[in-house]
Amino acid sequence: MKYFSIHIAVLFVALAAILAIASFEARGQSPRAPKAESRVKPTVLIKDGRDDSAGKGASTASAISPAAALNAVLRNDLTWTFGGKQQRGWYLYTPLISHMLNTEGDATSNGFAFALARWQEHSGLKPSGVLDEESLNAMVSEWQRRRLKNRTDAQPNQLVTAPASDFYDPERLAELRQVERETYAAYQRMVAAAIADPSLALARAAGGGLAPAEKYLKIISAFRSHEYQDQLRRQSPQAGRAGLAVNSPHFTGRALDLYVGGEPVDTKDSNRALQVQTRVYQWLVRNAxxxxxxxxxxxxxxxxxxxxxxREQ
Ligand SMILES: [Zn+2]
Incomplete structure (x- = not known):
């Protein structure tokens, strides 16, 4: 029975893929297809063959485009690799992806597929509206490209010691509470903005945004010395390269691990799934x-x- 369901699911994915590709090829290669139109309206098709140019996604089931239907499957099932490790689905990245595409639509909507197709076209990819491995890898490369480039170790005079009240663990030793000076000032501005933002609504009773007493956005870890990093690695030898890198950006004092919910720094998919759904994380994605x-x-x-x-842009 289980295998039977899997077969049905595989058949469905294959059929949807064939439909999407067939529709795309048919339009893309048709000599009658006006070029300007295909530029303006990327190839996001609905079942009757018309473009969902409104980009908002229709509510009736019959109007779900093949691209959106495929995204609904790939969101959980796409096989891809990151850091040499096999990954499944891209649902953990939907807040970052939506932000990059500048869309608020659900990841399975026509509007999302439409925004994605626009982005794909901009990025020199086939504007299919389908978030496949190629598009996901292009997004990951973009996020990685935008990270801290200067990985020079912080000098002692660049570091300030933040108060214990800024930390997730209020008992954290002073030597482990060091942050690069500018980074700490920026962190303080960001937390003040989060506290003042009513959209966060984490402390409705207090009438404000993020309550100062909340654990959210507290610093879990900031500057780490090479010695301390080595010590952490010895304590958890099974931690992946991603977690406790030999060449860690924490050496610069400009990387902050902030509390966004769940287990503070656990890379298990189930934990990250919880974290990316918190308002605080989503606020960071939009505002950091x-x-x-x-x-x-x-x-x-x-x-x-x-x-x-x-900064480059
Ligand atoms: Zn970190």
């Missing part, structure tokens, strides 16, 4: 850049302060 912080896509808690001089 204003304060100079950029994400590391694989770890929802890890944010890097990219100083103005090293």
């Amino acid at each position: 850049e204003r304060f100079g912080f950029r994400p590391y896509c694989y770890e929802p808690w890890h944010w890097e302060y990219v100083a103005a001089e090293s």
Whole structure:
């Protein structure tokens, strides 16, 4: 019975893929297809063959485009690799992806597929509206490209010691509470903005945004010395390269691990799934850049302060 269901699912995916590709090829290669139109309206098709040019996604089941139907499957099932490790689906990255595509639509909607097709066209990819491995890899490369480039170790005079009240663990030793000076100032501005933002609504009773007493956005880890990093690696030898890198951006004092929910720094998919759904994480995705912080896509808690001089855009 189980295999039977799997076969049905595989058949469905294959059929949807064939339909999507067939529709695309038919339109793309038709000599009658006006070029300008295909530029303006990327190839996101609905079942009757018309473009979903409204980009909002229709509510009736009959109007779900093949691209959106495929995205609904790939979101959970796409096989791809990151850091040499096999990954399944891209659902953990939907807040980052939606932000990159500048869309609020659900990842399985026609509107999302439409926004994706536009982005694909911009990025020189086939504008299929389907978030396949090629498109996902292009997004990951873009996120990685935007990370901290200057990995020079922080000098002692560049570091300040933040108060224990800023930390997830209020008992954390002073020597483990050091942060690069500009990064810490930017962090303080960002937290103040989060507290003042009613959209976060984490403390409705207090009438504000993020309650100062909340654990959210507290610093789990900031500057780490080589010695401390070595010690962490010895304590958890099974931690992946991603978690406790030999060449860690934490050596710069400009990388902050912030509490965004769940287990603070656990890369298990189930934990990250919980974290990326928190309002705080989603707020960071939309707002951190204003304060100079950029994400590391694989770890929802890890944010890097990219100083103005090293910004490219
Ligand atoms: Zn980190």
